[in-house]
Amino acid sequence: MANRIAYVQGGGFGVRTAPLLHQPGLRSDKILSADGRDLRPFNHNAYYAVAKPVCPYFGVSLSEPLIKRTVAAGIKDLRITLHNLPETVIDYYQGRSIGGVSIRKFLYETKPLDTCGGIVRDVVADIKDGFIKPQDTILIVAGDIRADVDIAEFLEQHDSKQADISIVLADVPRNEMFRFGAALREGDSTPTLGEILMKVKGAEQHFPVYGELNLNQEVMARIVKFYEKAPKLDPQMVTNPGGLIIQDILAKYGVGALAPTTLQNASIYAIRAELIYQLAPLVFNLDREIHSACWRDTLNINDSGKSKFSDFGGDWFMRLTGSKPMPDVNAYSPTAELQKKIMEDLAGAPPQVFGFKMSGRWSDDGTLPSILAGHFEILEDLAINGEKSSWPIAWEKVRRDLPHGIISMSNIGATLKEITLIPPVFIEDQVIINSGSVIGPYAIIGRGWEVAGNVSRSVLFPQKRIDRQIEGDRKWKRFFVPAKLTIEGSIIGSGLESVAIDHLGNPMVLEQIRNAVVVSNGSQNVVSPIDI
Secondary structure, three states: OOOEEEEEEOOOOOHHHOOOOOOOOOOOOOOOOOOOOOOHHHOOOOOOOOOHHHOEEOOEEOOHHHHHHHHHOOOOEEEEEEOOOHHHHHHHHOOOOEOOEOEEEEEEOOOOOOOOHHHHHHHHHHHHOOOOOOOOEEEEEEOOOEEOOOHHHHHHHHHHOOOOEEEEEEEOOHHHHHHOOEEEEOOOEOOEEEEEEEEEOOEEEEEEEEOOOEOOOOOEEEEEEEEOOOOOOOOOOEEEOOOOOHHHHHHHHHHHOOOOOOEEEEEEEEEEHHHHHHHHHHHEOOOOOOOHHHHHHOOOEOOOHHHOOOOHHHHHHHHHOOOOOOOOOOOOOOOHHHHHHHHHHHHHOOOOEEEEEOOOOEEOOOOHHHHHHHHHHHHHHHHHHHHHOOOOOOHHHOOOOOOOOEEEOOOOHHHHHHOEEOOOEEEOOOOEEOOOOEEOOOEEEOOOOEEOOEEEOEEEOOOOHHHHHHHHHHOOOOOEEOOOOEEEOOEEOOOOOOOEEEOOOOEEOOOEEEOEEEEEOOOOEEEEEOOO
8 A cells, every 4th residue: 555755845944034034134244242242152043043944823833734734634754854944943843743743754955955855865765775665655745834725635636636746736816926836727718818028127028918817616637837927017117018908907907917827836745756766867866776875865966057857846847747848968967868768758658747726725924024914814813713723723721711812821811901902812821911011903922021012913923942041141031022112013033132223234222113023133133124
């Protein structure tokens, strides 16, 4: 009987989420220290120097709910690929039981191996060593997304279609498709209204304009083509409308009129292990007959140039569906003849690639505003649906003596009459709310904070071990919102300091924090616009 092995991609950097997840977003070399301490131990901001998959959302990591869905589908072999800040992922998941299953392997990449390299080399090595069978199914899930998807149904559809590759597709609003590539399935109707000439990054390009989209309503259908990201339709940049009235197009179809479909790759895949084994020499310049130990350690990856075949979305799926030419063979590669043979075999019998249309919510929370919006979306779900909500918080810790829409794991009953709570609100454990505070609406306050001021439409991320170490060193409380401070529309990453600078390195005073992201490097706050 075939087995199922799940790989969680935990090594991504998430560059658009800096400075929250990485070093403070400084645009100068100024580093201030109020007390003259050596800041090198805390050069990264004190909490959010973390890999995005373990960024905490309501007391659990961003990646954990999707892993729980994977375990609920019956998968007991879990593996995580690592590169960026691997210790933060290991620290969170090592020894942790997720639905009764623990992570079996942490696969560290000493250099980035794109989206498929770390998985491919592990699958090939395990096939050679007999731990994975060619008929097994390899499930791959991104560690940096939120997805209300039924993994069990997805895998059943994959098996029933006898697919070589199945890809979960999310239906996103048409006006947001400029952020994503698009997938066209059999039965999708995307009529073209005409073609325009539009400037993008200073260069004129031709773009088809699409009218009303009529998408196949079947859950599973074969993918016939992938499209690269289409830009927003910008009337100011259109140099030749091709006879179309652009304002009418915008009024009817919006800025997403250049997108041929609203289905995009949701970063969840099922692939036959045998196909990964077959294609591996296109990813790495290694023969399949090489010893498994060589496969486990190889870094000889085709991740650039015309021979690139290292990314699932941009290379595998685009090329295997004929949406982009197959990679060139490197004549100097020791596997050049083998690579030619693989591509000849693929031309004669191309893999069957199917798209599974998910019905639940999906987001990559790939920008700071979307991280904030994602928290608000989850908070609404928690407030409305309670324990039936899709986000798995520790409901056993939630107090039952509070008004509807106030979800608290801390005992705030003693000051309930002396504070103002405007739902929805989420308060994690070990939080103190002082008299006179105004909390909400849409306030998410993480573990360890004390609040005496006003917090609305904001996320105060929780205190972590390193923060407690810094506080002990400084001998003062950093996770404290003073009475005169108002925080609105913002993200507070790792405490509030007595010294702050803006993202240009200029000193500033924290009197009001609005539409900002604030992080700490252990001695000072760095305040950046939330849309930086």
